[in-house]
Amino acid sequence: MSRILHRRMGAPPPVAVSGNGVILRDIAGKEYIDASGGAAVSSLGHRHPDVLAAMRDQLDRLEYAHTTFFTTEVAEALAEDLVIHAPDGLDRVYLVSGGSEAMETALKLARQYFVETGEPGRTQFVARLQGYHGNTLGALSVSGNLLRRGPFEPILFEAHHIEPCFAYRHKRHDETDEEYGRRAADALERKLLEIGPETVIAFIAETVVGATAGAVTAAPGYFTRIREICDRYGILLILDEVMSGMGRTGTLHACEQEGISPDLLTLAKGLGAGYQPVGAVLFSERIFDGIARGSATFLHGFSYIGHPVACAAALAVQQVIRREDLLANVRCQGNRLQNALEERFGNHPYVGDVRGRGLFRAIELMADRATKAPFPPPDKVASRIYQCAMDRGLCIYPGAGTADGRVGDHILIAPPFIVDGTTIDDIVEKLGAAVDAAVGDAGYN
Secondary structure (H helix, E strand, O other), X not given: OOOOOOOOOOOOOOOEEEEEEOEEEEOOOOEEEEOOHHHHOOOOOEOOHHHHHXXXXXXXXXXXXXXXOOOOHHHHHHHHHHHHOOOOOEEEEEEEOOHHHHHHHHXXXXXXXXXXXXXXXXXEEEEEOOOOOOOOHHHHHHOOOHHHHHHHHXXXXXXXXXXXXXXXXXXXXXXXHHHHHHHHHHHHHHHHHHHOHHHEEEEEEEOOEOOOOOOEOOOOOHHHHHHHHHHHHOOEEEEEOOOOOOOOOOOOOHHHHHOOOOOEEEEOHHHOOOOOOOEEEEEEHHHHHHHHOOOOOOOOOOOOOOOHHHHHHHHHHHHHHHHOOHHXXXXXXXXXXXXXXXXXXXXXXXXXXXXXXXXXXXXXXXXXXOOOEOOOHHHOHHHHHHHHHHHOOEEOEEEEOOOXXXXXXXXXXXXXXXXXHHHHHHHHHHHHHHHHHHHHHOOOO
16 A cells, blocks of 8 residues: 555555656566656656766765755856856846746745835736646636636635636637737736736736646737737746756747846756756846845745755766757757647647647547537546556656646657657557547547
């Protein structure tokens, strides 16, 4: 009997015992293709020797030092590396242990900046429906994932939400992509004027939406317009690239493809590729200076920030990605994945959309592709596909509530950056079999 509170009570998962490259093995010897990198985490796959060597070397020198007393060479080196390769204007780094910690840090950092610079009346955040920013109470408060928020709604702080930029669901037939992007972005200005822009701290968005809606990219010009609106009203722009960042979409930072820089950028997952829990907030010199000229103390912290072994792992991961030119492989194999998914599911009666960037792709499931009607939630189609895939030795990332937070299903595919074409083809073949089996089991064939 397991003593662990597993994600699905009553259904303990297989016991993983080893991994190598894109393959995981369970205790019974069964192999699985890690086609989602866990939760878009394992960007280098498993057991990369250079990363393991860097971790061992750091362990031999120093395993832990609390940041109240010390900084470390490896933490400073990681921060310098992140700034060198950051979007323009992001010159400072706060190191944490994961994505939720990164978002919690960004929220507090943004709030304290305005307190220190004489605008304590800025107390509100605006984010998007169908966005997800983490599981701490602060991060969940700004999230627009209705299913995850539900049980905890009474203890969350109030945040404001606008519609997502989700062309498949919200673009009108009489609009161009650019017109829709402008209309979707202008919803932020309307919200600011409704609640009072002088009361707002920041607007928060995933550059490419991850778990909640499945690899949803913004319409052309959307983020350019968002940046203009934030600047006009003096609010900060926080971009969440915990899932979509650090190379996952084909560039190191997803916002590079939007042609903008945020004021704060949250990173995790692919930063350390799963070798250690690690995350970061990159932020502007303006925010740093605002606090430095005030109290000179950020009133926030965690016990494991800047953990030396985590920093060593993250720095090694980023060095490997550059040395092996893996972003080129992300773009190449990402195109192959998109083409293979379109070929397999482009005319599938229960798949309405194939989307994403780089090695961050998704299919959206529906009961009627002509009307875009989702499957009824009780059918749990995404969960059924997940189980059918696991039966076939394929790890994928299922999502529910895709359409509006309550209904809809999608499957996210995010394999390691080292994936090759043969494995891509194998992933799509196994996924196709899993989808057909799952919808059949649900009585739709």
